[in-house]
Amino acid sequence: MAGKKTPSFDTHAGKEIFHHSTAHVLAQAILKIFPKAKLTIGPTIEGGFYYDIEVRPLNPQDLKQIEKTMKKIVHADYKITRHEVTRKKALEMFKDNPYKVEMIEDMPKNEKITYYEQGDFKDLCRGPHVSNTGLIKAFKLTKVSSAYWRGDSKKASLQRIYGVSFPDKKQLNEYLELQKEAEKRDHRKIGKELEWFTFHEYSPGSAFFHKKGTIIYNELMAFLREEYKKRGYEEVRTPLLYDKALWETSGHWEHFKEDMFILDIDGREFALKPMNCPSHCLMYLNKTKSYKELPVRIADFAPLHRNELKGVLAGLTRVRKFSQDDAHIFCTMDQIESEIKKLLEFTSFVFKKTFGMEYHLELSTRPEKAMGSKADWDKAEKALENALKKNKLKYKLNPGDGAFYGPKIDLHIKDSIGRNWQCATIQLDFNLPERFKLKYEGKDGKKHQPVMIHRAIIGTVERFTGVMVEHFAGKLPLWLSPVQVRILTVADRFAKYAKDIAKKMEDTNIRVEVDDRAESIGKKVREAQIQKVNYILVVGEKEKKDKTVNVRTFHNKVLGAKKTDAFIKKISKEIKDKA
Numbered sequence: 001m002a003g004k005k006t007p008s009f010d011t012h013a014g015k016e017i018f019h020h021s022t023a024h025v026l027a028q029a030i031l032k033i034f035p036k037a038k039l040t041i042g043p044t045i046e047g048g049f050y051y052d053i054e055v056r057p058l059n060p061q062d063l064k065q066i067e068k069t070m071k072k073i074v075h076a077d078y079k080i081t082r083h084e085v086t087r088k089k090a091l092e093m094f095k096d097n098p099y100k101v102e103m104i105e106d107m108p109k110n111e112k113i114t115y116y117e118q119g120d121f122k123d124l125c126r127g128p129h130v131s132n133t134g135l136i137k138a139f140k141l142t143k144v145s146s147a148y149w150r151g152d153s154k155k156a157s158l159q160r161i162y163g164v165s166f167p168d169k170k171q172l173n174e175y176l177e178l179q180k181e182a183e184k185r186d187h188r189k190i191g192k193e194l195e196w197f198t199f200h201e202y203s204p205g206s207a208f209f210h211k212k213g214t215i216i217y218n219e220l221m222a223f224l225r226e227e228y229k230k231r232g233y234e235e236v237r238t239p240l241l242y243d244k245a246l247w248e249t250s251g252h253w254e255h256f257k258e259d260m261f262i263l264d265i266d267g268r269e270f271a272l273k274p275m276n277c278p279s280h281c282l283m284y285l286n287k288t289k290s291y292k293e294l295p296v297r298i299a300d301f302a303p304l305h306r307n308e309l310k311g312v313l314a315g316l317t318r319v320r321k322f323s324q325d326d327a328h329i330f331c332t333m334d335q336i337e338s339e340i341k342k343l344l345e346f347t348s349f350v351f352k353k354t355f356g357m358e359y360h361l362e363l364s365t366r367p368e369k370a371m372g373s374k375a376d377w378d379k380a381e382k383a384l385e386n387a388l389k390k391n392k393l394k395y396k397l398n399p400g401d402g403a404f405y406g407p408k409i410d411l412h413i414k415d416s417i418g419r420n421w422q423c424a425t426i427q428l429d430f431n432l433p434e435r436f437k438l439k440y441e442g443k444d445g446k447k448h449q450p451v452m453i454h455r456a457i458i459g460t461v462e463r464f465t466g467v468m469v470e471h472f473a474g475k476l477p478l479w480l481s482p483v484q485v486r487i488l489t490v491a492d493r494f495a496k497y498a499k500d501i502a503k504k505m506e507d508t509n510i511r512v513e514v515d516d517r518a519e520s521i522g523k524k525v526r527e528a529q530i531q532k533v534n535y536i537l538v539v540g541e542k543e544k545k546d547k548t549v550n551v552r553t554f555h556n557k558v559l560g561a562k563k564t565d566a567f568i569k570k571i572s573k574e575i576k577d578k579a
Contacts, residue, residue: 007398007400011398012364013400018166019044020042023042023163024116025073025074025118025139026066026161027039027042029067029070029073030051030053031121032069033069038055039097039123040099040100041099041103043309043312045312046318048142048162048165049164050161050163052160053158053161054156054159057159058159058161063161070139073133074134074136077134078121078134079132081116087109087113090115093115104124116129137169138169138171140176142162142163142164144159145160145162147310147311148310151310178418184473185417185469187316187466187467187469187470190469190470191213194531195211205310205318205321207319211482213465215482215511216476220465220480221461227349231297232295232297233327234299238276240302240303240305243269244262244270246279249278256274256404259306259307260307273302275304276302276304277432281432281433284298288439288441289439291441291442294330295339296331298327299325300326300327303321304322304326305320306320306322308320315466316465317463318463319463325457325458328454329453329455330451331450332451339453340384340409344387347359347424350424350457351424355468355471357471358413359413360394362396363398363407364398364402365381365400365402369404370402370404370405371405372406376430376431377406380407384407384426406427406429407428408428408454411423411425416472425454427453429454433452474532478574479574483512483533484511484535485571486513487513487539488528490521492518494516497539497543502514504568508568510571513533529554532554534554535552536552537567542561546563549564549567
């Protein structure tokens with residue numbers, strides 16, 4: 001980043017800067033090969049970047065040629081510099097590119113217009129970037145596809161080139177090996193094959209949860225609701241559609257409008273809500289609170305909508321329609337550290353104890369475009385830092401990556417193949433309580449402003465489901481599995497015995513199926529394993545006589561004959577304990 005130290009590649013902000021800088025190297029290479037090409041946008045996405053370009057249809061050989069040219073640009077080690085220009089000058093500079101002209105004209109009148117330069121290449125961009133092209137040591141263009149300008153099928157069709165980049169070749173090679181394993185675990189592939197969830201172009205960025213997928217979704221929600229009862233949360237239901245006046249009060253209209261779905265209703269502008277916090281502020285205002293009632297912990301699973309760019313949508317892990325295990329805690333200044341401590345314990349219980357996932361913490365501080373006073377930000381950042389230190393928790397500092405309304409602690413989990421995913425978040429906010437004029441009556445009889453803590457544990461339920469499916473490669477823990485047991489008959493005459501066992505299991509809330517088809521046991525076992533059924537029970541003459549079941553698992557571990565009642569008791573406990 002010109003004039004400033006670039007954040008480490010190990011941080012979210014550092015990766016975004018690095019990937020976006022690589023997108024500019026890609027764009028420069030394109031113009032060297034195809035001088036008449038027209039550049040549009042080149043944003044970062046999860047794990048990499050893409051650039052949309054008006055150019056003839058590209059093929060894999062073209063990507064190889066582009067990569068060779070990119071290597072020459074990296075080798076040249078061009079200095080990357082930022083320039084600020086007037087609107088008039090920017091329109092003159094990019095007059096031959098209608099896409100850039102459209103973007104300039106769409107910018108707010110008071111917004112600074114900047115471009116970045118490297119060698120003979122200039123591109124309209126807010127930045128920031130790395131200081132030199134030579135820092136981009138390793139990269140790979142992964143695929144090319146078609147995309148419409150601004151996601152509108154009535155507009156120009158463009159070529160979208162995807163890529164990844166790293167500071168060294170070792171990291172790139174590790175990434176490529178990881179991708180081979182990740183392809184086997186792709187939640188989109190597993191979800192479709194097992195009829196858990198699917199996607200359709202008629203509703204991009206939204207999942208269709210089928211019967212079995214809905215069981216997984218509901219079990220996750222039930223697990224969280226059970227924990228909410230233990231931890232003093234009150235669950236609410238809130239509207240999805242609000243007049244823009246609400247978003248103006250909260251500050252989202254200024255800072256988040258481009259990511260919102262806006263509708264014209266009765267001649268007024270409304271928006272589908274992208275987050276729950278403003279609606280929870282309205283609920284807090286319903287009556288004057290006493291200090292004795294704080295903290296108030298409000299939880300909400302309301303559907304949310306964010307207008308993500310079509311190019312960044314990725315199955316369940318990047319969506320437009322989703323729900324969060326979202327909650328807001330209204331508390332006093334004196335209660336901040338104890339509440340943060342409880343939240344950090346909650347995250348440990350969910351990820352380490354329940355799902356067996358390791359994680360690391362990042363403290364993200366004030367971004368450039370922040371809402372509220374620096375004094376409030378300093379106070380909020382110090383409170384989060386103290387909570388982490390007093391609980392003796394290691395964390396990384398992630399400068400400038402806080403939410404626009406407050407600093408945050410983000411939890412990044414590591415899945416079974418070593419990938420990091422950002423899930424839980426704890427955010428401290430003095431700004432919304434001030435904007436909504438939230439008050440409580442203190443011990444001194446005077447009105448005071450509460451502090452607001454935004455928190456999500458698993459985060460987006462859809463995203464966590466996708467991460468979890470890939471973490472377990474589809475072989476979910478018993479308590480979450482849509483089909484926990486499948487009973488296989490060796491012949492038709494044992495169908496009644498199988499169904500009697502299934503009835504016993506259903507009566508104890510075990511999800512069970514009976515496969516009494518006239519197929520070989522070998523075939524039925526293989527199909528049950530492919531369907532990720534946790535326990536596969538075979539019943540025949542001996543089992544019927546001994547009142548047993550012959551047990552194996554989806555890992556093909558043969559457990560042998562077990563007394564039916566004892567087996568039911570065993571797995572009922574396993575489900576209850578979320579083993």
